[in-house]
Amino acid sequence: MTDRRTELAENLARVEERISSACAAAGRGREEVTLIVVTKTYPASDVRLLAELGVRHVAENRDQDAAPKAAECADLPLNWHFVGQLQTNKVRSVLGYADVVHSVDRMRLVTALSTAAVRAGREVDCLIQVALDAESGERGERGGVAPDGVLELADALAAAEGLRPAGLMTVAPLAGPYAGRPRAAFDRLMEISTGLRAAHPAANMVSAGMSADLDDAVAAGATHVRVGSAVLGVRPRLG
Numbered sequence: 716m717t718d719r720r721t722e723l724a725e726n727l728a729r730v731e732e733r734i735s736s737a738c739a740a741a742g743r744g745r746e747e748v749t750l751i752v753v754t755k756t757y758p759a760s761d762v763r764l765l766a767e768l769g770v771r772h773v774a775e776n777r778d779q780d781a782a783p784k785a786a787e788c789a790d791l792p793l794n795w796h797f798v799g800q801l802q803t804n805k806v807r808s809v810l811g812y813a814d815v816v817h818s819v820d821r822m823r824l825v826t827a828l829s830t831a832a833v834r835a836g837r838e839v840d841c842l843i844q845v846a847l848d849a850e851s852g853e854r855g856e857r858g859g860v861a862p863d864g865v866l867e868l869a870d871a872l873a874a875a876e877g878l879r880p881a882g883l884m885t886v887a888p889l890a891g892p893y894a895g896r897p898r899a900a901f902d903r904l905m906e907i908s909t910g911l912r913a914a915h916p917a918a919n920m921v922s923a924g925m926s927a928d929l930d931d932a933v934a935a936g937a938t939h940v941r942v943g944s945a946v947l948g949v950r951p952r953l954g
């Protein structure tokens with residue numbers, strides 16, 4: 716029975732190899748892609764081991780779990796990313812630890828984030844979550860704004876005190892025309908990113924790719940991949 720540290724080190728090495736290979740195949744430098752390890756459902760002790768193993772970015776999707784974990788890990792040199800659907804009443808707590816919010820998908824959230832950021836005296840990087848399978852004017856089932864709503868949200872983020880539009884995030888759709896076609900989905904996200912950067916040049920982060928499809932995301936041009944189970948193991952429950 717290998718210990719947890721060894722297991723995590725081996726998994727990290729495998730993920731690192733996948734990212735490096737995908738970068739090389741795409742003619743991209745390895746430094747163009749940042750690994751974010753999604754630690755949801757796993758304990759603070761794992762976060763600590765990951766930090767010891769050199770991980771610098773971690774992500775969580777539920778404030779109830781993330782807030783105490785981040786507090787326990789406050790001494791570690793980590794950047795915290797919030798990647799889950801975000802309710803306005805959780806915003807203040809999330810900004811207590813999150814450096815980057817990946818899931819901005821509606822105006823009310825921009826308003827709430829701005830109020831909380833100003834109160835905390837912070838500048839917060841915000842990614843707009845795109846639901847590639849949502850119809851115009853709608854939101855995705857797992858959150859996200861339809862592609863044609865991206866620019867309006869980016870303008871609102873740029874105008875909001877305490878917030879910066881930093882780029883886009885997506886999860887490859889399970890339904891609709893992109894189901895089972897992660898590469899096509901990520902290519903579409905890159906097109907939307909090009910349009911966004913024309914209006915907001917600094918909004919150049921592209922957060923895409925998870926354990927199953929990070930290779931496609933790197934090939935398409937993602938700057939950040941969010942990897943959970945390939946590093947930590949299959950989660951005991953849906954999270």
Ligand SMILES: *Cc1c(COP(=O)(O)O)cnc(C)c1O
Nearest residue numbers: 753776798925926941942943944
């Ligand atoms: C859980 C989660 C991930 C990581 O998924 P894995 O398949 O475990 O790599 C990435 N992004 C978001 C938004 C998630 O909720």
